[in-house]
Amino acid sequence: MVEERNDSKKAQRSIYENVKMQFSKAADIMGLDLNICKILACTDNEIQVHFPVKMDDGRIEMFCGYRVQHNNVLGPYKGGLRYHPDVDIDDVRALATWMTWKCSLANIPFGGAKGGIKLDPFRYSLTELEHITRRFTFALGMNIGPEYDIPAPDVNTNPQIMAWIMDTYLSTMPADERNRNIHVVTGKPIASGGSLGRDKATGQGVVLTIQEWAKDHDFELKGATYTMQGFGNVGSWAGRLLKPLGSTLIAVEDHTGAIYNKEGIDPDELTAYVQEHGGILGYSKAEVIDHEGFWRTKADIFIPAALENQITAETAHWLDVKMVAEGANGPTDPEGDEILQSKGIFVIPDILCNSGGVIVSYFEWLQNKRSEFWDLEEVDGKLHKIIIKAYRKVQGTALELNTDWRTAAYVVALRRLERVYQERGIFP
Numbered sequence: 001m002v003e004e005r006n007d008s009k010k011a012q013r014s015i016y017e018n019v020k021m022q023f024s025k026a027a028d029i030m031g032l033d034l035n036i037c038k039i040l041a042c043t044d045n046e047i048q049v050h051f052p053v054k055m056d057d058g059r060i061e062m063f064c065g066y067r068v069q070h071n072n073v074l075g076p077y078k079g080g081l082r083y084h085p086d087v088d089i090d091d092v093r094a095l096a097t098w099m100t101w102k103c104s105l106a107n108i109p110f111g112g113a114k115g116g117i118k119l120d121p122f123r124y125s126l127t128e129l130e131h132i133t134r135r136f137t138f139a140l141g142m143n144i145g146p147e148y149d150i151p152a153p154d155v156n157t158n159p160q161i162m163a164w165i166m167d168t169y170l171s172t173m174p175a176d177e178r179n180r181n182i183h184v185v186t187g188k189p190i191a192s193g194g195s196l197g198r199d200k201a202t203g204q205g206v207v208l209t210i211q212e213w214a215k216d217h218d219f220e221l222k223g224a225t226y227t228m229q230g231f232g233n234v235g236s237w238a239g240r241l242l243k244p245l246g247s248t249l250i251a252v253e254d255h256t257g258a259i260y261n262k263e264g265i266d267p268d269e270l271t272a273y274v275q276e277h278g279g280i281l282g283y284s285k286a287e288v289i290d291h292e293g294f295w296r297t298k299a300d301i302f303i304p305a306a307l308e309n310q311i312t313a314e315t316a317h318w319l320d321v322k323m324v325a326e327g328a329n330g331p332t333d334p335e336g337d338e339i340l341q342s343k344g345i346f347v348i349p350d351i352l353c354n355s356g357g358v359i360v361s362y363f364e365w366l367q368n369k370r371s372e373f374w375d376l377e378e379v380d381g382k383l384h385k386i387i388i389k390a391y392r393k394v395q396g397t398a399l400e401l402n403t404d405w406r407t408a409a410y411v412v413a414l415r416r417l418e419r420v421y422q423e424r425g426i427f428p
């Protein structure tokens, strides 16, 4: 199943502008060293490749792929690859920058990167997708590597695609180096070196942060209602993990439409339906509602788990919830953020809320390097420890600086980066 999936229309301002606005707000509040501010405001490397692939009918099609490496002062570049028709260089810059903040906040030894191919993967056969993936990997060449830049799944990519990337990358290496370099990608299928728990990790992180928020606010998750945008990997896992806690999913929107059932939509059944049909539309145990009706649905929690720029000046006005848990990257634009704040809606920011995926990617990378295979209990326990530590750090910083949680999360991430730059200095 794909990591996330939603084809909503692109908003006006680029998400790179959004990241820059969020970054300057945090840099001002914490008084970030101006020299370090200059470094972090830029990406390190931007790779754009054009490559030909032979289609099933013999035609050649040209593709455009990207890998943007934002910063690696904390460790190898790390971040997903997305396959989507809207992928462009500015989006990838923003997503790479968020990865730097996310890894720094989680205190894991990675920098930030992101990449992707501009295409609609649903228009291609499996064989064509394999050839596109392999040729893209070949075009990236040594710009990725297990100790240099490590891709992972993101929107519309999955463990199978990671296995093809690994196989292609290793096939270009000398025979005696192949087996010790399988950590060139994470999010692999288990038999090919993946980690137990990676598939559900992002959704699990979302749920862990919701549980922590509930504890802090004396809020009972049993009997609570929530709505969700996007029902790919992140959304469906968050739903499946909220079910045993007694929370009820009452409305879902994805790229095919929106559905509602006040008695509840079963996340397990909907996952099976989406796996078969590619989207939520047509699921018989719920009624179809329109876009505005979805956003206006009253619930306790809203989980955006699709694409960026969804909570905007328009939709934020419609939202009638107590809390937003950002499963997607950059789902809220700065105007949307202000409106949520003025309405008193609590936001668990993306770089904290959805960090479970990259945290378990780190565990997969470690297991590969050490030739170990951890059981699920170990993975889950370690994920819990890291994400809750980050949660508490953000909470403490929000109180210290009397600011919102997004800004506080940025400050925690930036303080760590600032400290490392100050210790290491600038070459030469």
Ligand code: GLU
Binding pocket: 078, 079, 080, 081, 150, 151, 152, 153, 154, 155, 186, 187, 329, 354, 355, 357, 358, 359, 361
């Ligand atoms: N694509 C995911 C993210 O945005 C996971 C990245 C990774 O595991 O490297 O966080």
